[in-house]
Amino acid sequence: xxxxxxxxxxxxxxxxxxxxxxxxxxxxxxxxxxxxxxxxxxxxxxxxxxxxxxxxxxxxxxxxxxxxxxxxxxxxxxxxxxxxxxxxxxxxxxxxxxxxxxxxxxxxxxxxxxxxxxxxxxxxxxxxxxxxxxxxxxxxxxxxxxxxxxxxxxxxxxxxxxxxxxxxxxxxxxxxxxxxxxxxxxxxxxxxxxxxxxxxxxxxxxxxxxxxxxxxxxxxxxxxxxxxxxxxxxxxxxxxxxxxxxxxxxxxxxxxxxxxxxxxxxxxxxxxxxxxxxxxxxxxxxxxxxxxxxxxxx
Numbered sequence: 202x203x204x205x206x207x208x209x210x211x212x213x214x215x216x217x218x219x220x221x222x223x224x225x226x227x228x229x230x231x232x233x234x235x236x237x238x239x240x241x242x243x244x245x246x247x248x249x250x251x252x253x254x255x256x257x258x259x260x261x262x263x264x265x266x267x268x269x270x271x272x273x274x275x276x277x278x279x280x281x282x283x284x285x286x287x288x289x290x291x292x293x294x295x296x297x298x299x300x301x302x303x304x305x306x307x308x309x310x311x312x313x314x315x316x317x318x319x320x321x322x323x324x325x326x327x328x329x330x331x332x333x334x335x336x337x338x339x340x341x342x343x344x345x346x347x348x349x350x351x352x353x354x355x356x357x358x359x360x361x362x363x364x365x366x367x368x369x370x371x372x373x374x375x376x377x378x379x380x381x382x383x384x385x386x387x388x389x390x391x392x393x394x395x396x397x398x399x400x401x402x403x404x405x406x407x408x409x410x411x412x413x414x415x416x417x418x419x420x421x422x423x424x425x426x427x428x429x430x431x432x433x434x435x436x437x438x439x440x441x442x443x444x445x446x447x448x449x450x451x452x453x454x455x456x457x458x459x460x461x462x463x464x465x466x467x468x469x470x471x472x473x474x475x476x477x478x479x480x481x482x483x484x485x486x487x488x489x490x491x492x493x494x495x496x497x498x499x
Contacts, residue, residue, distance in 0.1 A: 221297060223265040223458035223482030226257040227412030230270055230353070236342030237349040239451055240272035240402030244375040247426035250301075250441045251403055253453050254309060254421065256413040259460035262277030262317075263360040264393040265482045266302055269371055270404035270454035272349040274398030277326045284338025285393075288326040294389075294397040299323045300356045302424040303316045303368040310443050311368045311421065316361040317341045322354045324397060351404055360460060360480055367420055369455070370441060375399050378425065412457075458482070466492040 230236075241251050274323070277292045279285035281322050299319040306312035327350035328340035335346035369402040374383050376390070389396035407417070423441040427434020431447035463469055463477040469491035477491060479482060 237347035238404040248424040250423040251374040261459035263460040272402040275400035300388040305307040
């Protein structure tokens, strides 16, 4: 096999893999991933909901998955701020986290909720302090030192049909904030590490590689602390709303993937099958496979 054919074959494998998981229609998760990123701390900023507005690329709009990078600062034992963090590799805590997808109304404010998805995720504790390579109790990823640990969570959104522009948010409860604050009776509060969800943040970076971020300076949040907002809270607190002007370079690390289902045989012709998918996002092998799917549903 010639080098050219090998290159083409490798490209087709990569394309097929991407399509089998749906088409990426928005992405701001960096590649390669770093050990950690700047982040929005919910408990520390009295925040219960945080998100962004995005414009999707391509024609696929049956939303399959949404992946969000989180930043976990919690330790299995000890804490990042005391410099005595100790974590057994692989140790984690479980916590329910909610994704909401909103339509956009005039003024770029969130309107109707198009979909709500709550899943319980296993969140890794950040690694132990590495005094050999780092100061101030940080951990070492082989290149740099960090307080938090970047980890991705993925919501399954079941083919939700979305418009070209949406506002999305991440929300979860902490000890003091959220839709239903957990309080201090939880067993984790009796440990030196406290509760991992109080040290769980939403990772922020900024650059968008697929799709468009229409307002790079803006974000959306609901916080009870005016200082969390660009306007100092003058536009209201405790309500999920547009917060304009001070989020440049600090946008959520998020990836959306969607299906572009073929619904009739005409869509499969003239290589149309290459860009189309089944409803679950899996790719077609060829034009005949696409046509068969539209006729038989399999």
